[in-house]
Amino acid sequence: MKHIRNAMIIWGCIWGFFVSASLAQPVNTPKTGTLFQKTASILETIQTMQDSTLTGDIPIEVVSSIEMYPAKARFVLSHVLPEGLPEEGRLLKKLGAIPQEYNYEQGMVELYLEPLEAYYHYQQGVLYVPNWKTPIEQEFAISRSAGVAVQDQVIQLENYLKPSTTPNADLGLARSAVINGKAMGFAISYQMGGEGRTFVDIPSVFNTAREMLLEPRLETLEFQNAPPFVQEVYLFPYTYGTVFLSHIANRIGWENLDIVYVEPPASTEHILHPNTYLDLTNLAYRDEPDSIFIPNLTADLLRSWSLVHSMVMGEFRTFLLLNQYDRAKARAAAEGWEGDRVMLYQNPYNDELLIYLSKWESHLDTRQFYYAYRNVIEAKYPDAELVESTATSLTWQKEGLYIYLMRYKFYVLILEGVPENLLKPVSSEVMPVKFR
Incomplete structure:
Protein backbone atom coordinates (compact mmCIF):
# COMPACT_ATOMS: atom_id res chain seq x y z
CA MET A 1 0.00 0.00 0.00
CA LEU A 278 -24.16 -14.05 26.70
CA ASP A 279 -25.91 -16.81 28.59
CA LEU A 280 -28.20 -14.84 30.85
CA THR A 281 -28.52 -17.71 33.31
CA ASN A 282 -24.92 -17.90 34.46
CA LEU A 283 -23.11 -15.25 32.40
CA ALA A 284 -21.16 -17.98 30.64
CA TYR A 285 -20.11 -17.39 27.06
CA ARG A 286 -21.37 -19.78 24.46
CA ASP A 287 -21.83 -20.46 20.77
CA GLU A 288 -18.23 -19.72 19.82
CA PRO A 289 -17.62 -19.77 16.06
CA ASP A 290 -15.76 -22.72 14.60
CA SER A 291 -12.33 -22.03 13.18
CA ILE A 292 -12.44 -23.35 9.61
CA PHE A 293 -9.13 -24.62 8.29
CA ILE A 294 -8.34 -24.87 4.59
CA PRO A 295 -4.84 -26.12 3.85
CA ASN A 296 -2.64 -24.01 1.61
CA LEU A 297 -2.75 -26.09 -1.55
CA THR A 298 0.21 -24.42 -3.28
CA ALA A 299 2.58 -27.08 -1.92
CA ASP A 300 0.77 -29.89 -3.71
CA LEU A 301 -2.39 -29.66 -5.81
CA LEU A 302 -1.94 -26.00 -6.73
CA ARG A 303 1.85 -25.89 -6.92
CA SER A 304 1.75 -23.62 -9.99
CA TRP A 305 -0.73 -21.27 -8.28
CA SER A 306 -0.14 -18.58 -5.66
CA LEU A 307 -2.34 -17.66 -2.71
CA VAL A 308 -3.70 -14.13 -3.18
CA HIS A 309 -5.76 -13.67 -0.02
CA SER A 310 -7.59 -15.49 2.75
CA MET A 311 -10.31 -14.15 5.03
CA VAL A 312 -13.25 -15.01 7.26
CA MET A 313 -16.52 -13.52 6.02
CA GLY A 314 -18.65 -14.04 9.14
CA GLU A 315 -22.41 -13.75 9.38
CA PHE A 316 -22.68 -10.04 8.58
CA ARG A 317 -20.57 -10.01 5.43
CA THR A 318 -22.29 -13.23 4.33
CA PHE A 319 -25.66 -11.52 4.73
CA LEU A 320 -24.48 -8.48 2.76
CA LEU A 321 -23.25 -10.69 -0.08
CA LEU A 322 -26.48 -12.70 -0.29
CA ASN A 323 -28.61 -9.58 0.10
CA GLN A 324 -27.35 -8.22 -3.21
CA TYR A 325 -28.81 -11.21 -5.03
CA ASP A 326 -31.89 -12.24 -3.02
CA ARG A 327 -33.18 -9.77 -0.44
CA ALA A 328 -36.07 -12.02 0.57
CA LYS A 329 -33.88 -14.93 1.67
CA ALA A 330 -30.59 -13.30 2.62
CA ARG A 331 -31.12 -12.80 6.35
CA ALA A 332 -32.48 -16.27 7.03
CA ALA A 333 -29.76 -17.82 4.86
CA ALA A 334 -26.97 -16.05 6.77
CA GLU A 335 -28.32 -16.87 10.23
CA GLY A 336 -27.09 -20.17 11.52
CA TRP A 337 -23.54 -19.28 10.46
CA GLU A 338 -21.00 -21.28 12.44
CA GLY A 339 -17.73 -20.45 10.67
CA ASP A 340 -16.09 -20.01 7.28
CA ARG A 341 -12.89 -19.48 5.37
CA VAL A 342 -12.49 -18.01 1.88
CA MET A 343 -9.28 -18.30 -0.14
CA LEU A 344 -8.38 -16.84 -3.53
CA TYR A 345 -5.64 -18.34 -5.71
CA GLN A 346 -4.13 -17.17 -9.01
CA ASN A 347 -2.15 -19.09 -11.62
CA PRO A 348 0.53 -17.72 -14.02
CA TYR A 349 -2.19 -17.08 -16.62
CA ASN A 350 -4.08 -14.82 -14.18
CA ASP A 351 -6.93 -17.29 -13.77
CA GLU A 352 -8.51 -16.97 -10.33
CA LEU A 353 -9.73 -19.87 -8.20
CA LEU A 354 -12.03 -19.18 -5.26
CA ILE A 355 -12.41 -21.72 -2.45
CA TYR A 356 -15.17 -20.97 0.05
CA LEU A 357 -15.92 -23.41 2.87
CA SER A 358 -18.58 -22.65 5.48
CA LYS A 359 -20.12 -24.51 8.42
CA TRP A 360 -23.69 -24.15 9.65
CA GLU A 361 -25.53 -24.89 12.88
CA SER A 362 -28.18 -27.22 11.47
CA HIS A 363 -29.18 -29.10 8.34
CA LEU A 364 -31.84 -26.46 7.70
CA ASP A 365 -29.27 -23.66 7.95
CA THR A 366 -26.99 -25.57 5.58
CA ARG A 367 -29.72 -25.99 2.98
CA GLN A 368 -30.80 -22.35 3.23
CA PHE A 369 -27.30 -21.06 2.54
CA TYR A 370 -26.78 -23.64 -0.21
CA TYR A 371 -29.86 -22.54 -2.15
CA ALA A 372 -29.23 -18.85 -1.51
CA TYR A 373 -25.70 -19.16 -2.89
CA ARG A 374 -27.04 -20.97 -5.94
CA ASN A 375 -28.84 -17.71 -6.75
CA VAL A 376 -25.53 -15.86 -6.36
CA ILE A 377 -23.77 -18.19 -8.79
CA GLU A 378 -26.54 -18.01 -11.38
CA ALA A 379 -26.53 -14.21 -11.21
CA LYS A 380 -22.73 -13.95 -11.44
CA TYR A 381 -22.39 -16.50 -14.26
CA PRO A 382 -25.56 -16.17 -16.37
CA ASP A 383 -23.87 -17.87 -19.36
CA ALA A 384 -22.51 -20.82 -17.39
CA GLU A 385 -23.81 -24.25 -18.41
CA LEU A 386 -25.19 -26.55 -15.71
CA VAL A 387 -23.41 -29.84 -16.47
CA GLU A 388 -24.27 -31.91 -13.41
CA SER A 389 -27.00 -31.78 -10.78
CA THR A 390 -27.42 -34.10 -7.80
CA ALA A 391 -29.46 -33.89 -4.61
CA THR A 392 -26.56 -32.19 -2.82
CA SER A 393 -24.34 -30.66 -5.50
CA LEU A 394 -24.39 -28.56 -8.65
CA THR A 395 -21.65 -28.16 -11.25
CA TRP A 396 -21.47 -25.49 -13.94
CA GLN A 397 -18.96 -25.00 -16.73
CA LYS A 398 -17.91 -21.76 -18.36
CA GLU A 399 -15.03 -21.28 -20.80
CA GLY A 400 -13.28 -24.45 -19.70
CA LEU A 401 -13.42 -23.69 -15.97
CA TYR A 402 -15.89 -25.06 -13.44
CA ILE A 403 -18.10 -23.74 -10.67
CA TYR A 404 -18.99 -26.24 -7.98
CA LEU A 405 -21.53 -25.95 -5.16
CA MET A 406 -21.88 -28.83 -2.71
CA ARG A 407 -23.39 -29.41 0.74
CA TYR A 408 -22.62 -32.28 3.07
CA LYS A 409 -23.75 -32.58 6.68
CA PHE A 410 -23.23 -29.07 8.11
CA TYR A 411 -20.78 -27.85 5.46
CA VAL A 412 -21.15 -26.00 2.17
CA LEU A 413 -18.22 -26.00 -0.26
CA ILE A 414 -17.96 -23.55 -3.15
CA LEU A 415 -15.32 -23.64 -5.88
CA GLU A 416 -15.30 -20.99 -8.59
CA GLY A 417 -12.89 -21.04 -11.53
CA VAL A 418 -11.48 -24.52 -10.93
CA PRO A 419 -9.97 -26.49 -13.86
CA GLU A 420 -11.69 -29.81 -14.59
CA ASN A 421 -8.67 -31.91 -13.59
CA LEU A 422 -8.58 -30.23 -10.16
CA LEU A 423 -12.29 -30.31 -9.37
CA LYS A 424 -12.43 -33.61 -7.49
CA PRO A 425 -8.93 -33.46 -5.93
CA VAL A 426 -9.45 -29.96 -4.53
CA SER A 427 -12.96 -30.64 -3.21
CA SER A 428 -11.78 -33.87 -1.55
CA GLU A 429 -8.78 -32.14 0.02
CA VAL A 430 -10.71 -29.13 1.33
CA MET A 431 -13.80 -30.87 2.76
CA PRO A 432 -13.10 -31.64 6.43
CA VAL A 433 -15.39 -34.70 6.38
CA LYS A 434 -15.35 -37.70 4.05
CA PHE A 435 -18.23 -37.43 1.62
CA ARG A 436 -17.29 -39.85 -1.16
Whole structure:
Protein backbone atom coordinates (compact mmCIF):
# COMPACT_ATOMS: atom_id res chain seq x y z
CA MET A 1 0.00 0.00 0.00
CA LYS A 2 3.04 2.28 -0.13
CA HIS A 3 1.97 4.00 -3.35
CA ILE A 4 -1.46 4.78 -1.89
CA ARG A 5 0.11 6.03 1.34
CA ASN A 6 2.51 8.39 -0.43
CA ALA A 7 -0.16 9.65 -2.81
CA MET A 8 -2.59 10.32 0.03
CA ILE A 9 -0.01 12.26 2.04
CA ILE A 10 1.03 14.42 -0.92
CA TRP A 11 -2.59 15.05 -1.87
CA GLY A 12 -3.37 15.79 1.76
CA CYS A 13 -0.78 18.53 1.90
CA ILE A 14 -2.01 20.11 -1.34
CA TRP A 15 -5.66 19.75 -0.30
CA GLY A 16 -4.98 21.17 3.13
CA PHE A 17 -3.18 24.20 1.72
CA PHE A 18 -6.07 25.21 -0.53
CA VAL A 19 -8.75 24.42 2.03
CA SER A 20 -6.95 26.39 4.72
CA ALA A 21 -6.52 29.32 2.38
CA SER A 22 -10.20 29.34 1.48
CA LEU A 23 -11.59 29.06 5.00
CA ALA A 24 -12.11 31.82 7.51
CA GLN A 25 -9.68 32.30 10.35
CA PRO A 26 -9.61 29.45 12.91
CA VAL A 27 -12.37 29.72 15.49
CA ASN A 28 -9.85 29.57 18.33
CA THR A 29 -6.19 29.19 19.18
CA PRO A 30 -4.89 25.88 20.58
CA LYS A 31 -4.86 25.39 24.38
CA THR A 32 -6.68 28.63 25.15
CA GLY A 33 -9.62 28.94 22.77
CA THR A 34 -13.22 27.93 23.17
CA LEU A 35 -12.81 24.82 21.03
CA PHE A 36 -10.04 23.44 23.21
CA GLN A 37 -12.00 24.20 26.37
CA LYS A 38 -15.17 22.64 24.95
CA THR A 39 -13.30 19.50 23.94
CA ALA A 40 -11.77 19.22 27.41
CA SER A 41 -15.23 19.60 28.96
CA ILE A 42 -16.71 16.89 26.73
CA LEU A 43 -13.81 14.59 27.51
CA GLU A 44 -14.26 15.06 31.25
CA THR A 45 -18.00 14.33 31.00
CA ILE A 46 -17.44 11.13 29.05
CA GLN A 47 -14.71 10.01 31.44
CA THR A 48 -17.34 10.20 34.16
CA MET A 49 -19.78 8.17 32.05
CA GLN A 50 -17.18 5.44 31.62
CA ASP A 51 -16.02 5.38 35.23
CA SER A 52 -16.56 8.01 37.90
CA THR A 53 -13.11 7.21 39.32
CA LEU A 54 -11.34 7.54 35.97
CA THR A 55 -8.71 10.26 36.05
CA GLY A 56 -5.77 11.36 33.97
CA ASP A 57 -5.36 13.82 31.19
CA ILE A 58 -5.79 12.87 27.55
CA PRO A 59 -3.79 15.27 25.36
CA ILE A 60 -5.87 17.40 22.99
CA GLU A 61 -4.40 18.89 19.83
CA VAL A 62 -6.36 21.51 17.89
CA VAL A 63 -4.93 21.39 14.36
CA SER A 64 -5.38 22.89 10.91
CA SER A 65 -6.51 20.96 7.84
CA ILE A 66 -3.01 21.03 6.38
CA GLU A 67 -1.79 19.24 9.51
CA MET A 68 -4.74 16.90 10.00
CA TYR A 69 -5.23 15.40 6.55
CA PRO A 70 -1.82 13.73 6.03
CA ALA A 71 -1.57 12.78 9.71
CA LYS A 72 -4.97 11.09 9.68
CA ALA A 73 -4.14 9.41 6.36
CA ARG A 74 -1.06 7.82 7.96
CA PHE A 75 -3.11 6.74 10.99
CA VAL A 76 -5.85 5.19 8.85
CA LEU A 77 -3.36 3.29 6.69
CA SER A 78 -1.21 2.11 9.59
CA HIS A 79 -3.75 1.37 12.32
CA VAL A 80 -7.35 1.39 11.09
CA LEU A 81 -7.37 -0.50 7.80
CA PRO A 82 -5.93 -4.02 7.49
CA GLU A 83 -2.91 -4.99 5.45
CA GLY A 84 -3.55 -6.41 2.01
CA LEU A 85 -6.40 -4.16 0.90
CA PRO A 86 -5.79 -4.70 -2.86
CA GLU A 87 -5.81 -8.48 -2.33
CA GLU A 88 -8.92 -8.32 -0.16
CA GLY A 89 -10.58 -6.27 -2.88
CA ARG A 90 -9.79 -8.93 -5.48
CA LEU A 91 -11.32 -11.62 -3.29
CA LEU A 92 -14.48 -9.57 -2.71
CA LYS A 93 -14.79 -8.94 -6.46
CA LYS A 94 -14.47 -12.66 -7.19
CA LEU A 95 -17.22 -13.30 -4.64
CA GLY A 96 -19.42 -10.71 -6.31
CA ALA A 97 -19.60 -8.54 -3.20
CA ILE A 98 -18.28 -5.40 -4.91
CA PRO A 99 -18.18 -4.28 -8.57
CA GLN A 100 -15.14 -5.10 -10.69
CA GLU A 101 -14.56 -1.42 -11.51
CA TYR A 102 -14.46 -0.24 -7.88
CA ASN A 103 -10.99 0.72 -6.61
CA TYR A 104 -11.28 -0.97 -3.24
CA GLU A 105 -7.98 0.20 -1.75
CA GLN A 106 -8.40 3.85 -2.66
CA GLY A 107 -12.11 3.80 -1.84
CA MET A 108 -11.56 2.42 1.66
CA VAL A 109 -8.87 4.97 2.47
CA GLU A 110 -11.00 7.88 1.28
CA LEU A 111 -14.07 6.55 3.10
CA TYR A 112 -12.25 6.60 6.43
CA LEU A 113 -10.81 10.07 5.79
CA GLU A 114 -13.95 11.96 4.82
CA PRO A 115 -15.50 13.97 6.28
CA LEU A 116 -12.38 15.24 7.99
CA GLU A 117 -13.35 15.42 11.66
CA ALA A 118 -12.09 14.86 15.20
CA TYR A 119 -10.42 11.51 15.84
CA TYR A 120 -8.45 9.75 18.57
CA HIS A 121 -5.01 8.39 17.67
CA TYR A 122 -4.74 5.46 20.06
CA GLN A 123 -1.08 4.76 19.38
CA GLN A 124 -0.10 8.33 20.27
CA GLY A 125 -2.82 8.72 22.90
CA VAL A 126 -3.87 12.10 21.46
CA LEU A 127 -7.32 13.47 20.59
CA TYR A 128 -7.09 15.58 17.41
CA VAL A 129 -9.69 18.27 16.72
CA PRO A 130 -9.96 20.40 13.53
CA ASN A 131 -9.64 24.13 14.14
CA TRP A 132 -11.82 25.31 11.25
CA LYS A 133 -15.12 24.12 12.73
CA THR A 134 -17.00 25.60 15.66
CA PRO A 135 -17.63 23.58 18.84
CA ILE A 136 -21.32 23.28 17.96
CA GLU A 137 -20.58 21.99 14.45
CA GLN A 138 -18.43 19.16 15.71
CA GLU A 139 -19.85 18.38 19.14
CA PHE A 140 -21.00 14.93 18.04
CA ALA A 141 -17.68 14.02 16.37
CA ILE A 142 -15.71 15.21 19.40
CA SER A 143 -17.88 13.31 21.87
CA ARG A 144 -17.64 10.12 19.79
CA SER A 145 -13.85 10.43 19.53
CA ALA A 146 -13.66 11.15 23.25
CA GLY A 147 -15.62 7.93 23.74
CA VAL A 148 -12.82 6.05 22.01
CA ALA A 149 -10.17 7.89 24.04
CA VAL A 150 -11.62 7.05 27.46
CA GLN A 151 -11.81 3.38 26.51
CA ASP A 152 -8.10 3.49 25.76
CA GLN A 153 -7.62 4.48 29.39
CA VAL A 154 -9.34 1.26 30.44
CA ILE A 155 -7.73 -1.14 27.96
CA GLN A 156 -4.98 -0.95 25.38
CA LEU A 157 -6.94 -0.38 22.20
CA GLU A 158 -4.11 -1.32 19.87
CA ASN A 159 -3.93 -4.81 21.38
CA TYR A 160 -7.70 -5.16 21.65
CA LEU A 161 -8.40 -4.19 18.06
CA LYS A 162 -5.60 -6.34 16.63
CA PRO A 163 -5.89 -9.50 18.72
CA SER A 164 -4.37 -11.96 16.26
CA THR A 165 -2.09 -12.20 13.27
CA THR A 166 -4.44 -14.78 11.72
CA PRO A 167 -6.50 -13.09 8.99
CA ASN A 168 -9.97 -12.92 10.50
CA ALA A 169 -11.84 -9.90 9.21
CA ASP A 170 -14.99 -10.96 11.06
CA LEU A 171 -13.28 -11.01 14.46
CA GLY A 172 -11.80 -7.58 13.77
CA LEU A 173 -15.21 -6.19 12.83
CA ALA A 174 -16.76 -7.61 16.01
CA ARG A 175 -14.12 -6.01 18.23
CA SER A 176 -14.41 -2.72 16.39
CA ALA A 177 -18.15 -2.89 17.11
CA VAL A 178 -17.44 -2.98 20.85
CA ILE A 179 -15.17 0.07 20.82
CA ASN A 180 -17.00 2.18 18.26
CA GLY A 181 -20.42 1.06 19.43
CA LYS A 182 -19.64 2.21 22.95
CA ALA A 183 -18.13 5.45 21.63
CA MET A 184 -21.37 6.05 19.73
CA GLY A 185 -23.28 5.30 22.91
CA PHE A 186 -21.26 7.90 24.80
CA ALA A 187 -21.86 10.47 22.04
CA ILE A 188 -25.61 9.81 21.98
CA SER A 189 -25.77 9.97 25.77
CA TYR A 190 -23.88 13.27 25.74
CA GLN A 191 -26.33 14.67 23.19
CA MET A 192 -29.17 13.74 25.54
CA GLY A 193 -27.98 16.55 27.80
CA GLY A 194 -27.04 14.80 31.01
CA GLU A 195 -30.60 14.07 32.09
CA GLY A 196 -29.58 10.90 33.89
CA ARG A 197 -30.48 8.87 30.82
CA THR A 198 -28.13 7.12 28.40
CA PHE A 199 -28.32 5.51 24.97
CA VAL A 200 -29.43 2.33 26.73
CA ASP A 201 -32.79 4.01 27.37
CA ILE A 202 -33.51 4.64 23.66
CA PRO A 203 -35.71 1.93 22.09
CA SER A 204 -34.65 2.81 18.53
CA VAL A 205 -30.95 3.29 19.24
CA PHE A 206 -29.98 1.64 15.92
CA ASN A 207 -31.81 4.29 13.91
CA THR A 208 -30.47 7.06 16.14
CA ALA A 209 -26.87 5.91 15.72
CA ARG A 210 -27.24 5.42 11.98
CA GLU A 211 -28.80 8.84 11.39
CA MET A 212 -26.22 10.69 13.51
CA LEU A 213 -23.31 8.99 11.78
CA LEU A 214 -24.74 9.23 8.28
CA GLU A 215 -25.75 12.89 8.33
CA PRO A 216 -22.30 14.33 7.54
CA ARG A 217 -21.29 11.38 5.35
CA LEU A 218 -24.18 11.38 2.93
CA GLU A 219 -22.84 14.66 1.55
CA THR A 220 -19.44 13.18 0.67
CA LEU A 221 -18.68 11.61 -2.70
CA GLU A 222 -16.48 9.07 -0.94
CA PHE A 223 -19.49 7.55 0.82
CA GLN A 224 -21.89 7.99 -2.10
CA ASN A 225 -19.51 6.22 -4.50
CA ALA A 226 -18.87 3.27 -2.20
CA PRO A 227 -20.79 0.06 -3.04
CA PRO A 228 -23.54 -0.96 -0.57
CA PHE A 229 -21.36 -3.81 0.74
CA VAL A 230 -18.57 -1.37 1.66
CA GLN A 231 -20.96 1.22 3.12
CA GLU A 232 -22.62 -1.29 5.42
CA VAL A 233 -19.36 -2.83 6.66
CA TYR A 234 -18.17 0.70 7.45
CA LEU A 235 -21.37 1.52 9.39
CA PHE A 236 -21.62 -1.82 11.22
CA PRO A 237 -19.45 -1.06 14.29
CA TYR A 238 -21.27 2.19 15.00
CA THR A 239 -24.81 0.92 14.49
CA TYR A 240 -25.02 -2.76 15.39
CA GLY A 241 -22.26 -2.24 17.96
CA THR A 242 -24.38 0.34 19.78
CA VAL A 243 -27.39 -2.01 19.78
CA PHE A 244 -25.25 -4.90 21.05
CA LEU A 245 -23.93 -2.88 23.99
CA SER A 246 -27.39 -1.54 24.78
CA HIS A 247 -28.70 -5.11 24.90
CA ILE A 248 -25.91 -6.32 27.18
CA ALA A 249 -26.20 -3.30 29.49
CA ASN A 250 -29.95 -3.82 29.81
CA ARG A 251 -29.35 -7.43 30.85
CA ILE A 252 -26.44 -7.16 33.27
CA GLY A 253 -26.33 -3.45 34.14
CA TRP A 254 -24.23 -0.54 32.92
CA GLU A 255 -21.77 -1.04 35.77
CA ASN A 256 -20.92 -4.52 34.43
CA LEU A 257 -20.61 -3.54 30.78
CA ASP A 258 -16.82 -3.63 30.79
CA ILE A 259 -17.12 -7.41 30.69
CA VAL A 260 -17.03 -7.04 26.88
CA TYR A 261 -13.37 -6.07 27.23
CA VAL A 262 -12.52 -9.11 29.35
CA GLU A 263 -14.50 -11.59 27.26
CA PRO A 264 -14.78 -9.90 23.86
CA PRO A 265 -17.23 -11.09 21.22
CA ALA A 266 -15.61 -13.44 18.74
CA SER A 267 -17.73 -12.82 15.65
CA THR A 268 -20.31 -10.54 14.09
CA GLU A 269 -22.81 -13.28 14.95
CA HIS A 270 -22.31 -12.30 18.59
CA ILE A 271 -22.93 -8.64 17.75
CA LEU A 272 -26.03 -9.35 15.65
CA HIS A 273 -27.47 -11.84 18.16
CA PRO A 274 -26.35 -10.83 21.68
CA ASN A 275 -27.95 -13.93 23.21
CA THR A 276 -25.40 -16.06 21.35
CA TYR A 277 -22.70 -14.12 23.21
CA LEU A 278 -24.16 -14.05 26.70
CA ASP A 279 -25.91 -16.81 28.59
CA LEU A 280 -28.20 -14.84 30.85
CA THR A 281 -28.52 -17.71 33.31
CA ASN A 282 -24.92 -17.90 34.46
CA LEU A 283 -23.11 -15.25 32.40
CA ALA A 284 -21.16 -17.98 30.64
CA TYR A 285 -20.11 -17.39 27.06
CA ARG A 286 -21.37 -19.78 24.46
CA ASP A 287 -21.83 -20.46 20.77
CA GLU A 288 -18.23 -19.72 19.82
CA PRO A 289 -17.62 -19.77 16.06
CA ASP A 290 -15.76 -22.72 14.60
CA SER A 291 -12.33 -22.03 13.18
CA ILE A 292 -12.44 -23.35 9.61
CA PHE A 293 -9.13 -24.62 8.29
CA ILE A 294 -8.34 -24.87 4.59
CA PRO A 295 -4.84 -26.12 3.85
CA ASN A 296 -2.64 -24.01 1.61
CA LEU A 297 -2.75 -26.09 -1.55
CA THR A 298 0.21 -24.42 -3.28
CA ALA A 299 2.58 -27.08 -1.92
CA ASP A 300 0.77 -29.89 -3.71
CA LEU A 301 -2.39 -29.66 -5.81
CA LEU A 302 -1.94 -26.00 -6.73
CA ARG A 303 1.85 -25.89 -6.92
CA SER A 304 1.75 -23.62 -9.99
CA TRP A 305 -0.73 -21.27 -8.28
CA SER A 306 -0.14 -18.58 -5.66
CA LEU A 307 -2.34 -17.66 -2.71
CA VAL A 308 -3.70 -14.13 -3.18
CA HIS A 309 -5.76 -13.67 -0.02
CA SER A 310 -7.59 -15.49 2.75
CA MET A 311 -10.31 -14.15 5.03
CA VAL A 312 -13.25 -15.01 7.26
CA MET A 313 -16.52 -13.52 6.02
CA GLY A 314 -18.65 -14.04 9.14
CA GLU A 315 -22.41 -13.75 9.38
CA PHE A 316 -22.68 -10.04 8.58
CA ARG A 317 -20.57 -10.01 5.43
CA THR A 318 -22.29 -13.23 4.33
CA PHE A 319 -25.66 -11.52 4.73
CA LEU A 320 -24.48 -8.48 2.76
CA LEU A 321 -23.25 -10.69 -0.08
CA LEU A 322 -26.48 -12.70 -0.29
CA ASN A 323 -28.61 -9.58 0.10
CA GLN A 324 -27.35 -8.22 -3.21
CA TYR A 325 -28.81 -11.21 -5.03
CA ASP A 326 -31.89 -12.24 -3.02
CA ARG A 327 -33.18 -9.77 -0.44
CA ALA A 328 -36.07 -12.02 0.57
CA LYS A 329 -33.88 -14.93 1.67
CA ALA A 330 -30.59 -13.30 2.62
CA ARG A 331 -31.12 -12.80 6.35
CA ALA A 332 -32.48 -16.27 7.03
CA ALA A 333 -29.76 -17.82 4.86
CA ALA A 334 -26.97 -16.05 6.77
CA GLU A 335 -28.32 -16.87 10.23
CA GLY A 336 -27.09 -20.17 11.52
CA TRP A 337 -23.54 -19.28 10.46
CA GLU A 338 -21.00 -21.28 12.44
CA GLY A 339 -17.73 -20.45 10.67
CA ASP A 340 -16.09 -20.01 7.28
CA ARG A 341 -12.89 -19.48 5.37
CA VAL A 342 -12.49 -18.01 1.88
CA MET A 343 -9.28 -18.30 -0.14
CA LEU A 344 -8.38 -16.84 -3.53
CA TYR A 345 -5.64 -18.34 -5.71
CA GLN A 346 -4.13 -17.17 -9.01
CA ASN A 347 -2.15 -19.09 -11.62
CA PRO A 348 0.53 -17.72 -14.02
CA TYR A 349 -2.19 -17.08 -16.62
CA ASN A 350 -4.08 -14.82 -14.18
CA ASP A 351 -6.93 -17.29 -13.77
CA GLU A 352 -8.51 -16.97 -10.33
CA LEU A 353 -9.73 -19.87 -8.20
CA LEU A 354 -12.03 -19.18 -5.26
CA ILE A 355 -12.41 -21.72 -2.45
CA TYR A 356 -15.17 -20.97 0.05
CA LEU A 357 -15.92 -23.41 2.87
CA SER A 358 -18.58 -22.65 5.48
CA LYS A 359 -20.12 -24.51 8.42
CA TRP A 360 -23.69 -24.15 9.65
CA GLU A 361 -25.53 -24.89 12.88
CA SER A 362 -28.18 -27.22 11.47
CA HIS A 363 -29.18 -29.10 8.34
CA LEU A 364 -31.84 -26.46 7.70
CA ASP A 365 -29.27 -23.66 7.95
CA THR A 366 -26.99 -25.57 5.58
CA ARG A 367 -29.72 -25.99 2.98
CA GLN A 368 -30.80 -22.35 3.23
CA PHE A 369 -27.30 -21.06 2.54
CA TYR A 370 -26.78 -23.64 -0.21
CA TYR A 371 -29.86 -22.54 -2.15
CA ALA A 372 -29.23 -18.85 -1.51
CA TYR A 373 -25.70 -19.16 -2.89
CA ARG A 374 -27.04 -20.97 -5.94
CA ASN A 375 -28.84 -17.71 -6.75
CA VAL A 376 -25.53 -15.86 -6.36
CA ILE A 377 -23.77 -18.19 -8.79
CA GLU A 378 -26.54 -18.01 -11.38
CA ALA A 379 -26.53 -14.21 -11.21
CA LYS A 380 -22.73 -13.95 -11.44
CA TYR A 381 -22.39 -16.50 -14.26
CA PRO A 382 -25.56 -16.17 -16.37
CA ASP A 383 -23.87 -17.87 -19.36
CA ALA A 384 -22.51 -20.82 -17.39
CA GLU A 385 -23.81 -24.25 -18.41
CA LEU A 386 -25.19 -26.55 -15.71
CA VAL A 387 -23.41 -29.84 -16.47
CA GLU A 388 -24.27 -31.91 -13.41
CA SER A 389 -27.00 -31.78 -10.78
CA THR A 390 -27.42 -34.10 -7.80
CA ALA A 391 -29.46 -33.89 -4.61
CA THR A 392 -26.56 -32.19 -2.82
CA SER A 393 -24.34 -30.66 -5.50
CA LEU A 394 -24.39 -28.56 -8.65
CA THR A 395 -21.65 -28.16 -11.25
CA TRP A 396 -21.47 -25.49 -13.94
CA GLN A 397 -18.96 -25.00 -16.73
CA LYS A 398 -17.91 -21.76 -18.36
CA GLU A 399 -15.03 -21.28 -20.80
CA GLY A 400 -13.28 -24.45 -19.70
CA LEU A 401 -13.42 -23.69 -15.97
CA TYR A 402 -15.89 -25.06 -13.44
CA ILE A 403 -18.10 -23.74 -10.67
CA TYR A 404 -18.99 -26.24 -7.98
CA LEU A 405 -21.53 -25.95 -5.16
CA MET A 406 -21.88 -28.83 -2.71
CA ARG A 407 -23.39 -29.41 0.74
CA TYR A 408 -22.62 -32.28 3.07
CA LYS A 409 -23.75 -32.58 6.68
CA PHE A 410 -23.23 -29.07 8.11
CA TYR A 411 -20.78 -27.85 5.46
CA VAL A 412 -21.15 -26.00 2.17
CA LEU A 413 -18.22 -26.00 -0.26
CA ILE A 414 -17.96 -23.55 -3.15
CA LEU A 415 -15.32 -23.64 -5.88
CA GLU A 416 -15.30 -20.99 -8.59
CA GLY A 417 -12.89 -21.04 -11.53
CA VAL A 418 -11.48 -24.52 -10.93
CA PRO A 419 -9.97 -26.49 -13.86
CA GLU A 420 -11.69 -29.81 -14.59
CA ASN A 421 -8.67 -31.91 -13.59
CA LEU A 422 -8.58 -30.23 -10.16
CA LEU A 423 -12.29 -30.31 -9.37
CA LYS A 424 -12.43 -33.61 -7.49
CA PRO A 425 -8.93 -33.46 -5.93
CA VAL A 426 -9.45 -29.96 -4.53
CA SER A 427 -12.96 -30.64 -3.21
CA SER A 428 -11.78 -33.87 -1.55
CA GLU A 429 -8.78 -32.14 0.02
CA VAL A 430 -10.71 -29.13 1.33
CA MET A 431 -13.80 -30.87 2.76
CA PRO A 432 -13.10 -31.64 6.43
CA VAL A 433 -15.39 -34.70 6.38
CA LYS A 434 -15.35 -37.70 4.05
CA PHE A 435 -18.23 -37.43 1.62
CA ARG A 436 -17.29 -39.85 -1.16
